[in-house]
Amino acid sequence: MLAVGPYATASLAQLSADDHGVASNYADRAAFFQAALYVHAGAAGLALLLSPLQFAARIRRSKPRVHRTVGKVVLAAIAVAGVAGLVLSFVNEAGLIGVMGFGGLALAWLGSATCAYRAARHRDFTAHRRWAVRTFALTYAGVTLRLQTIVFVSLQVAFGADAADAFDRAYYVVTFSCWVPNLLVAEWYLRRAGRAR
Numbered sequence: 001m002l003a004v005g006p007y008a009t010a011s012l013a014q015l016s017a018d019d020h021g022v023a024s025n026y027a028d029r030a031a032f033f034q035a036a037l038y039v040h041a042g043a044a045g046l047a048l049l050l051s052p053l054q055f056a057a058r059i060r061r062s063k064p065r066v067h068r069t070v071g072k073v074v075l076a077a078i079a080v081a082g083v084a085g086l087v088l089s090f091v092n093e094a095g096l097i098g099v100m101g102f103g104g105l106a107l108a109w110l111g112s113a114t115c116a117y118r119a120a121r122h123r124d125f126t127a128h129r130r131w132a133v134r135t136f137a138l139t140y141a142g143v144t145l146r147l148q149t150i151v152f153v154s155l156q157v158a159f160g161a162d163a164a165d166a167f168d169r170a171y172y173v174v175t176f177s178c179w180v181p182n183l184l185v186a187e188w189y190l191r192r193a194g195r196a197r
Contacts, residue, residue, distance in 0.1 A: 085102065
């Protein structure tokens with residue numbers, strides 16, 4: 001949610017002038033892409049905020065209606081953020097690599113959330129939980145992206161690289177590294193949990 005804050009309190013032009021994140025890439029874009037950025041940030045922020053509640057066993061057991069309601073809100077937020085993210089992937093700063101990386105993330109996120117929803121509708125709660133874990137991992141790709149960017153840029157600057165060049169190089173990497181490892185960790189967790197059962 002911290003990443004959403006600046007976009008809620010300042011214009012893209014102001015953020016771009018302050019060299020804040022990727023704002024400069026969108027400050028001069030068409031209103032359609034600017035709107036997509038705000039929609040993506042807001043809906044993804046909501047999904048980030050509410051997703052952990054879905055793993056609270058106490059809520060699932062004692063208040064299943066709350067679990068279902070929050071789940072529907074999260075699903076709607078992912079649907080909106082995922083579609084907006086797919087649109088934004090075509091105007092990202094990493095070019096074709098970014099289209100493939102961020103576009104792949106958007107499609108995987110939408111697909112995983114859809115599978116989680118369908119499994120719940122068919123009352124296959126084992127499959128639902130597995131898809132929910134994958135969806136959670138993909139939801140938090142935004143957090144992973146920011147953490148990795150800080151680390152990758154800091155390491156390069158520590159070895160004498162220019163900060164702007166370091167950011168550009170890091171951005172090429174994080175288009176995939178922000179979500180593929182998350183998904184691999186989720187799969188490892190699911191296999192480990194399956195063996196434990």
